[in-house]
Amino acid sequence: MKCQAIIAGVGGQGVLFAAKVFTEMARRRQLPVFGSQTFGMAQRGGSVMTHLKIGEFNSPLVCEGDADLLLGLDFTEAHRTLPYLHEQRGERGAVCVVNAPAGQAFPDSRVAALLGSMGVTVHTCDADAVALAMNNPLLANLVLLGFGAAHERFPFTYDELCTATAAVSGALRRDANLDALERGRAL
């Protein structure tokens, strides 16, 4: 399997944690994985993104026009990272999963049209609302992961996601994290 993914968000949203879950899933399947991320400014309100390359690759960064999957924890950051997605390749178009109220991911019709012509499938999920309902806005990243895992082209199974998340979570947060995944999947 080869998969290139981008996780985009804002400092504090848990981009790095989401990336950690991915690397754990890959590790458990004994797949080589590269995870390269924006440091530092993550905690200070800036844009944060992680490049994930799972499978046999020789270089760590995803090239523009090569990503199979974009997880946007913030819809403006999703806009910013759209150029990484690839165009339709035979049967396969890229997948874009965005944290936004329904239909609000790409409100500009020109952007939506472009994505359509590129064969990108867009799924929106109001992860923020779900996390807020759980009284913890920090869980939006896991809600979005749970939601994304339901997609057929998500590189791992939902069970793998749960196992990996449980493995990298602290004991105090583990149950809440798994709950967030479940609520995301149910959307």
Next chain:
Amino acid sequence: MALPTRRPTFCPGCGHRAAFYALRRTFADAIFPGDIGCYTLGLNQGAVDTVHDMGASITMAAGFYHAYAQDGQQPPIIATIGDGTFFHSGAAGLENAVYNGARFVLLVLDNGTTGMTGMQPTPEYGKTADGHAGVKIELEALIRGCGIRYLAHADPHDIPSFQRALLDAVEFTHSDAGGVAVVIARYVCVTQVKGLGPNRKPLAVEVVHGPRPRAPETLAALDAQWMPVHRDRLSPCAEAGPAGNDIERLMTLAGQEQWREAAAMLYAEHPFPSTLGRVCPHPCESACNRGAHDGALAINALERLAGDRGRSAADFAVRGPDQGKCVAVVGGGPAGLAAAYHLARLGYGVDVFEAQPEIGGMLRWAITEYRLPPAVLARELEVFAALGVTLHTGMRLGANLAWAELDRFDAVYLATGAWKQRRLNVPGAECAGVQSGLDYLKAMRSGTPPTLGRRVAVIGGGNTAIDAARSARRQGAAVEVFYDLLLAIPAEVEAARTEGIVFHHEIVPVAFAAAAAGGVQLLLRELAAPAPQDDADAERCATQSSEADSVLVCIGGDADLDYLEAADLAPNGRLAVDAWGRSRDARIFAGGDAASTGAGTVVGAINAGKRAALAIAERLGGRPLATPDLQLANGPGIAVSIAADASSPRARQGAPAPQALEIRLQFFPKTPRATAPQRAPEDSVWNFEEVNFGLGSAAATAEARARCFHCGVCTHCDICVDVCPSEAIAKVDGVYRIDATTCTGCHVCAAECPRGAISMPAAGVCIGCGYCTTRFECPSLLRGADGLVSIDRRTCIDCGMCIQVCAQGAIRPRQETANRP
């Protein structure tokens, strides 16, 4: 489609934000080489100019120094670097900078971690990245090891002290032995410790909202009443000084070595600067805002020097245009002479009638030569002949001068002093050897020194007592002073002590008696012990005794007003007059120690004489006495120079004097007060030569230049121009102009003016100026579409720093009210 720029910013409560805020507020034009870490974000606050590679803040600062130095310039350079980056790659550059003689300030922002990359420990922490114990390396030791001699610590959460530390460091870089100065600002990473850390208390804040001085729709220009105004105010020294001197201006002129101009300015107010500079108890110095900082300015010494250097008042004072009226001044002491001086300058004919053979009053006949040399006084008295004042000496009203002889004058000023000595009401007060201290001093100044004997006791704690004691000491006596209250000038008391005079605190005499071996036996009582009910009781109440060959009683004097009708007497035995010397008889004025208002001091007498001169001028048809205009704020002083020129800058200084709290002490390094050299006691006790040599002109100029705050008076220091966040203040042709369309009303200029010379009302509510959100840039300060700021309670960690930032006073500690959860 435009995406929002996500400018990263420091976390709420971050110490870096406080440090950069203070840095930028202190230095507007400095060069700020920055480095790589969280603190690179200092560029948001305008306090990071360069970001190159790790450690480059130091190497670039050194480069900037050398580049400017070859052109003979040295702008302030303040480099910032974190502890982690300093350990990583700062030390080598620092060694290089020190070795090659660079001069700049290095501010090490030490939060003990590598916050930017996820809290990896620094060598200071003592743990390796994988959690094992490491060898702890002390930051200070490493910095000193690089050859740094100037290393200070400062806390940016206290902005004034942090500013002071930075200013001190910059001063070091300019000093002869200067080099690289390092300041360490140490605080925790609030994100690492998830809070303010152990040493800081949470301080919840709130923004006060209310009626705004202007509505958002009128952003075009700020209403005039909310604009800052550069308005000079009266300095507290000038307010406290009875002589009416413009002391702040004296300091400016002295700082420029313009002694002649300084003297001319003093002579506009009174004729005795050389005298007052020697004998005045200087209430101006007591009011100096510098007093609590590092000691009041040596105002007295500067007045003396200005008088001494400025030649005689005779060179300056000009007789006014003849008014065709004449005034008799009875009494040629400081009050009478001050009145005569001003009356003559206003153009009135003045005749002074003096009972003694020479004019001068207490100055001539009581104050001792070693404090006020006769030559100095004589020179100051020259002005009266030059002004055409007719002096009649040896004329005593009621004796050889009849009242009728004063009828030809349009007004009469009585300033006959208080020469009738009080006697101690104790048994034996008349016995041989007990005499009045004032009579003794008068005899000394008349050139007929009385013989006192080997042991002298002085009763009293005023200036006359000290003068008598030190004079007796100069006649070779061993002197003891017994007093209830020590009212004399402290420096005089101290000088008397060094001359070997012994002081007995709160000991008063109860009786005197002739001693068996000759001389006087003093029976004394501690003030706390019971007082005798009658003379017979006196001996029983004595708690100690002493012996002396002579006793000098210096307990003050009363006015000898036998020459007056009893009807005009006030209950306290002094002539009843108002604050301007006006008595019941519209033609008769009085002042000084003779009058009910009293003078007490030479400067008080000068004040009285000046007031009377103005009141007399008004009575004789001169300009009306606009008392509120001439009075210096709430102080006793009256400024004749304002009467002379109502449009003078001085006349506009009406606002109350700035108090110490309005002075931004951080701008003023502590500098000890200049002290004048004194004649050594082992020399001074053998002669009557002047003891105080006075300040030299170099020391005096330095004192004025380096130490005067110029409270309330704009010195064109340009700090307002530098601190204005919207660049609304500009200096045009030497005058500050404030653009009402760009001024946001933030109040920062008024808050930051070192000397309280900018007037501006503080709204006390958020006015939407945006200063806090742009310059402090805390993400917990949310600015709405209307410009108003509120606190984001979800992210605020209650660091409380923004209270210090809002100059309008709109951010305050959160008020706990009952209806708040």
